[in-house]
Amino acid sequence: MKKIVLTTALLSVVLTACSGKKEAEAVSAAAETNIMLEEPKPVDSSAIASAAASPEEEGLKLIEGTDCLACHKVDERLVGPSYQEVADKYTDADADLLAQKIIEGGQGVWGEVPMAPHTGMSKDNAKLMVKYILSLKKG
Structure with missing residues (x-):
């Protein structure tokens, strides 16, 4: 060339x-x-797959793109519980319940301050956020 x-x-x-x-x-x-017009070089598809974001990374990006961090922090209580507290309280079996709470909002589990609903969020995106939060579970 x-x-x-x-x-x-x-x-x-x-x-x-x-x-x-x-x-x-x-x-x-x-x-x-x-x-x-030269032929493109072959691309290693395994390199592309490893470069793709994990579900947890996608969940974190979604959290960072919303208002969640105004009330929650990873390891300390703010207005609502820390993500670490949520991860320690719930399991993967609760993922649908937690995703629904993100969408519909809630009150009473962590105190009297209500969590605002996120009605425009898809269930799939809420589940990715939950996947990230649950990944913070300690040992």
């Missing part, structure tokens, strides 16, 4: 010096087209 680029560049210089500007532009455009 380096040879093609160098040859094309040299040819462009020679044509510019020896002939009109239009011919040099035509050669330069043809060279650019050649470079763009």
Whole structure:
């Protein structure tokens, strides 16, 4: 590929010096087209799979993109319980219940301050958030 680029560049210089500007532009455009038409190199699909975010990472990104962090922190109580407290209280079997609480809101389990509902959130996204929270369970 380096040879093609160098040859094309040299040819462009020679044509510019020896002939009109239009011919040099035509050669330069043809060279650019050649470079763009080269076959792409094969991609290692296992590298793509390992670069994809885990469900827990996706859940964290969703949490960071919402208002959740205004009331919750990972390891200390704020307005609501810490995510660590939630993880220690619940198991994977409670994932649907917790996802529903995120969507509908709730009150009474952690005190009298209600959790605001997130009615526009999909159940799948709420489950990803729960997956992240439950991943914080200590030993």
